[in-house]
Amino acid sequence: MFEQLLEDIAQTNALREVNTSLKLAAGLGALLLSLVSTGYVAPLFIAIVVSGAILLLARIDPYTYGELFVAPVSFALLSVAAIVLISGGSDALWSWQPLPWLSFSITIESINQGLFIFCRTLGGMSALLFIALTTPMTDLFVVMRQCRLPEVLVELVTIVYRTIFILLDQLVQCYHAQVMRLGYSTRRESIRSLATLCGVVFIASWNAGEDLIRARDLRCYDGKLVVLGAVRPVELRPALAVAGFLIVSSILVVLTGKITIISGIP
Amino acid sequence: MHIMEGFLPAIWCVVWWLIALPCLGLGLFQLKRILATDREALALLGVTGAFIFILSSLKLPSVTGSCSHPTGTGLSAISFGPWITAVVAAVVLLFQSLFLAHGGLSTMGANIVSMGIVGPLVGYAIYRALRNTQVNMFLTVFLVCAFADLLTYVTTSLELALAYPAAVGGVASSFVVFMGIFAVTQIPLAIVEGVILALVFKYIVQMKPDILVRLHIFPEEKIVATQRGLADAA
Known part of the structure; x- marks a missing residue:
């Protein structure tokens, strides 16, 4: 899947x-x-x-x-x-x-x-x-900054990147739990299960985003996360x-x- | 499925990028303005982008053997408006081409126009038209998402038809042929996507309605009335 x-x-x-x-x-x-x-x-x-x-x-x-x-x-x-x-x-x-x-x-x-x-x-x-x-995407972030792309855009890209992995973990866990409970046994059931899955992930993603911004605020985040690229x-x-x-x-x-x-x- | 790398001639790649760029600029401008007043919105937007990415990596159960997937941009258009959705869609398309080999870099302009601009614009228009009427919220969400999905593929067909017009009948008959190919999977898919996202929306209304109130997505009275209706039905 x-x-x-x-x-x-x-x-x-x-x-x-x-x-x-x-x-x-x-x-x-x-x-x-x-x-x-x-x-x-x-x-x-x-x-x-x-x-x-x-x-x-x-x-x-x-x-x-x-x-x-x-x-x-x-x-x-x-x-x-x-x-x-x-x-x-x-x-x-x-x-x-x-x-x-x-x-x-x-x-x-x-x-x-x-x-x-x-x-x-x-x-x-x-x-x-x-x-x-x-x-890897992490190397591309450094190049994006070097190319002077708008700071807001680079920041959005890094946050989307981070959140994708958080969500993917939750998605896989919930999906397996649904499969174990025969959530995808019939077509009708699978549409219902998929909708629940999306809903759960949507709300979970909202909470994860709020947690992320709170954690960053505590570390004096001001809209720019500086990452040092490896020198190669x-x-x-x-x-x-x-x-x-x-x-x-x-x-x-x-x-x-x-x-x-x-x-x-x- | 987005138009893949190398499929469009160079000239059309440039044309679609030129159309997409001003819209992205407008989106970035709006984004900066929102962030100046509400910094939490950045996390929220990032999450929306990740959510669209995850949604479009899901294969819908009803269609087998097809690369079709929900676009998910309908929900974003409702929450943030069409221009910011264009920026989010552009970020998602970048990740899709680099993480999943969906779409491409030179064809990204064309994909931004279809998935990030035309689809969400139509969805947003439907949402604005129905928001303050008596029409059921779930029906509104269903229509927005189904049409945002459908129009994405209509635009993709148009992009392909413009690049490769037919010898007889030109762009118009070429458009009909490409639409014919897509219609087989896309019409049922758009309906399924609408149903699923409407169900997602129902789940949000039941579990976390404060999100909808905070973003002024629907009038508060309407949400409360719907919640009451759901509780009565249960």
Whole structure:
């Protein structure tokens, strides 16, 4: 019922001690490059390299990594299928027009576009997962402050972060207690149980929030919780690897922008 | 399910971010003003954000095999208004993309517009329209949450349709196709979310009504009358 939080994995991954800005540069760089690419080669290359880095360098369990792709990929396949059917083109392989304003067709162009969007999603998702799996949120708070984001926003983010873990504990406890008492045996019962669960957690969260602010007030809290970030200097080899990866990806984006998967009717 | 990373073309990512940013600015401005007068509100808001996060990591029992989940923004829109809800939703979306791999960073602008702005705005409008009328509180909460959820997905379909218009019929027929895909899971889901949040609300009225009075969510007389009704029914 509850997905494992990527945060737990990020806290123990093998790239934990690498400089945060360097990891962010690699992740955000890959994300942007795969976004601006106009061909499928560069995003696919990015997806493969970044996944390799996640599995081999950060030593994330391959099964866990694969599972993370299931939901987004199934949603992407559904939407890509719709795009292939409606986007049209000149070389129609199949077409059907049920209504005057609605026409479905499969063409060379639409297949190419569908595959391209799918590859871009893979590239983007792996870059996002790279950041999520290697950089714990606690390190990102420090970067957010350095980027001069509004203080209120950073404060809100830290409090939401803290509360999520408090709530998750309570939620899991209550949920197990409900399951033990057959709370989810029928559909009607499970809707009722879920509503009670949400209600209990809502009130518990309210109390937890009040306790939190009281505890902070006692420690002279004035709306800014200062956290010292760990000092991790940028090392030469990882920096060169990231730079090399970004340069090769940029070249691929420029050179392979016009390459398509299927070029004409065989 | 939010639009995932890499699915929207770069230009549309920029467009949706540009639409989302002024709303977030307005929300932050309101947030600062509230915090200047009532510092406890920060904890309260953090808790609301965490609650929305937890809600959206719950899979509803009625829909199997779907990535659909409640958005939970309806309750926040009622409590804090639509603009602050946009800020809270943005924070939640950040956590969802980094904690659960739901949504993405480049597509976050689009997701903020659908989940944090349009859905809550519609929900808030319904709430304001019904707040001081004779309409039952639970019905109000049900309508707010169901429509906030439904409109979130209508907006998502529109975002997808604008980015990928159909060759025949353009954006309109593409919109119909994407709506068709979502409607299968979203209409029952919105109803279930409305029912669940209305039940949550009933629980709050019974257990901790002072929250509702303190935030001026509903007139006090209405809450007292409803409490009496619940006690009589029991």
